[in-house]
Amino acid sequence: MTSDLTPRQKSVLEYIISFQQKHRMAPTVREICAHLGLSGPSGIHRILNVLRDKGYILAEPGKKRSWRFSKNVTGAGIPLIGTIAAGLPVEAIENLEGELAVSPALFGSTRCFGLRVNGDSMIDAHILDGDMAIIRPQQRVENGEIAAVMVQDLLPETTLKIVRRTRSALTLEPANPAYLPLVLKGPQRKQVVVLGKYVGLLRVV
Secondary structure: OOOOOOHHHHHHHHHHHHHHHHHOOOOOHHHHHHHHOOOOOHHHHHHHHHHHHOOOEEOOOOOOOOOEEOOOOOOOOEEEEEEEEOOOOEEOOOOOOEEEOOOHHHHOOOOOEEEEEEOOOOHHHOOOOOOEEEEEEOOOOOOOOEEEEEEOOOOOEEEEEEEEEOOOEEEEEOOOOOOOOEEEEHHHHHHEEEEEEEEEEEOOO
């Protein structure tokens, strides 16, 4: 979801959702302009019309606060629960660091959590160091999907990788040729615990 939006269009949509979560009403065009540091509303109106035409937001003619997200917005956002490695696996950090003021609905889900990416092994999947990886909790992913996984050993470890399965092995594959895949065979496969499927990211620029 939102892959068809430009960064500016997505930032407007995210602000509308976060404003609705906080205030339980839609923002005005003037408030959207102020958030983005714009002096005039003409550019915002173009973006709002694009978001409406693509089905992300709804508008009620004649109302001041008419531009709102097209789905129900509940909860306070997406919890940010720690750091995940996109390089060599690191010890899992599961403490709650804060909350991302974005609705899980933006990623097509009712429940997600965020993990801060540390490393560059997923750069060919456009996942960069410092990004907030958004994870939908689930215990299994399809072959070839990106997932947050823990590898149980002496210490629990967490990493973000492409999961590939064969009859004899489970492979955690990076999206960077500078890194080697982690191949687990036999009983080692049972040490891998899928935390959830990667469904998108937030990037601070």
